[in-house]
């Protein structure tokens with residue numbers, strides 16, 4: 001075979017190990033490598049190389065992965081390399097195509113049963129048959145359990161034993177779940193419909209039981225590639241085996257340290273055991289990390305070095321290949337709202353500095369965490385999109401809760417404290433503050449409504465919400481009606497159509513993706529790892545989630561958490577998987593010093609005047625800001641700001657902080673905002689503050705004396 005110029009180009013830009021992958025002869029090939037080492041790049045180049053040299057025909061290749069986005073990405077990369085005509089699909093899409101194609105032959109003329117996209121409705125009916133009352137959320141959790149069983153090749157009769165062995169935590173007694181599972185299967189059969197797992201089974205059955213079908217499919221597909229192979233479940237593996245039919249032209253790539261879907265039935269054991277199962281396999285390990293700066297790579301290594309269990313056996317130390325960048329540091333904020341505001345402001349700065357919004361991501365553990373970031377980004381006018389989940393105010397449970405809260409206005413006595421009114425209003429939807437459900441969809445729904453209560457707590461006490469009355473006196477309107485209006489305002493803001501923006505995503509939906517700048521937020525114990533992770537296996541999966549998150553960043557990584565959810569309650573500890581940062585946590589210090597100075601230490605922790613994060617190092621404290629936060633304070637301007645604020649506050653008969661906090665004054669003196677956009681970029685400043693004091697601030701920045709600026713208060 002004579003390599004062409006095109007195929008030479010495919011080899012360029014690969015390191016020696018990646019080239020070994022690309023040029024390995026037909027047969028089993030296994031790449032076991034860490035994040036960002038070019039696994040996906042190596043397999044797309046392997047496919048392109050083999051087709052461009054004429055070794056194989058593109059139409060005989062089937063490349064499979066797990067999400068439609070990843071499949072589209074693979075097709076795009078193959079297209080860019082000049083390899084067109086290759087099938088790159090998800091397991092589901094590939095199976096569906098084959099089943100459709102052969103349906104008439106397999107079903108002897110009968111039409112193909114309808115494929116149901118979601119199990120939830122029918123599982124609800126099955127639950128009722130089994131004597132269980134399951135609402136939509138309960139049905140969703142049962143459906144998740146049935147999906148796990150079917151993906152794991154577990155039949156209803158085997159469920160109880162299998163679930164116990166796998167340490168499942170089913171939403172009901174396992175025997176009851178098995179009963180629902182059996183009823184669901186019967187119902188489905190009776191109605192003549194199939195679900196996704198049935199469809200994969202139908203593909204297996206078609207190939208294995210119908211020699212003509214099997215022959216035709218195997219003649220069509222001769223070379224197989226699987227990306228993210230650590231995510232394969234037993235049912236998908238069964239289909240892969242059926243496709244192969246004993247042949248061995250299979251390339252698999254994966255990273256056991258990124259196994260984060262075990263709860264759905266995925267298992268890294270097929271990847272880990274591949275070299276043992278196929279003794280003739282070419283096994284390649286990649287350690288050069290091309291994605292991230294050495295600083296990010298260093299943290300990723302430190303996180304995964306502590307990992308235990310089967311998935312950790314094959315991990316390798318990554319070696320960063322990119323030029324050095326900023327050292328990731330853990331920023332600790334008093335509460336989540338402060339954390340989110342600082343994140344939003346930094347997003348604005350990054351965008352102003354030339355980073356496209358589409359190259360920035362904010363990643364969190366559970367979808368309910370997105371609301372506070374949606375709000376902060378909307379307030380800072382940073383465009384964003386939510387990946388893999390509905391926007392907070394579009395969720396059915398949140399919409400329902402808002403309707404319930406509106407309805408509650410009439411039945412709530414006027415003097416009821418707001419938080420109590422909200423908690424009682426939500427009780428009408430069946431929500432109970434004292435009884436969070438154990439996990440799954442029900443838990444997520446509960447968290448979403450709990451987020452509304454947190455909002456109410458903030459609303460009830462935050463000076464930022466206080467409207468200044470005509471006469472200048474502060475009128476605090478914290479009634480349920482005012483809060484409902486506030487929720488409606490937030491919902492409106494978030495419904496604004498989005499253009500390309502900052503990605504908000506859960507860690508789960510970020511796998512395989514990369515951004516220039518990544519914010520990992522809510523890194524507090526209890527959130528990551530979630531309190532529901534109890535067994536060593538579950539905790540290890542949480543650690544791997546952090547590893548996935550850290551390794552998404554190309555150049556710039558931010559780590560943070562809020563010590564409390566809304567400013568009160570016990571301070572949370574930092575995520576336990578951040579090994580080298582653990583020593584610096586203020587909570588740890590407070591704990592260590594407890595015998596001598598109880599609690600004083602904690603209140604003495606000073607915070608960054610730019611972003612508000614707790615400052616842990618002595619030098620940082622002296623400087624008054626994080627080393628990574630930019631600063632050039634204009635002292636004269638700060639003095640004039642301070643004098644103007646005193647005058648304004650005295651005139652309004654309010655404490656100075658109601659006008660602006662010290663931190664805001666300092667931030668303004670550093671950044672000298674000259675227009676509304678620049679002023680809004682500063683934490684703690686929203687449209688209302690802009691309207692009240694914008695003209696005065698711009699005058700001060702322009703050199704005006706405090707008294708002159710005061711005359712411009714409320715000018716807009």
Ligand code: ATP
Pocket residue numbers: 013014015018033034035036037038039040041042255258290291511512513514551
């Ligand atoms: P993940 O485990 O997150 O899926 P991966 O191992 O699949 O990561 P890729 O997405 O293929 O990694 O590559 C990570 C980044 O490094 C990409 O931007 C890719 O283009 C780049 N890259 C990979 N190999 C090289 C190389 N030899 N030279 C330069 N850049 C490379």
Ligand code: MG
Pocket residue numbers: 039040041512
């Ligand atoms: Mg990849």
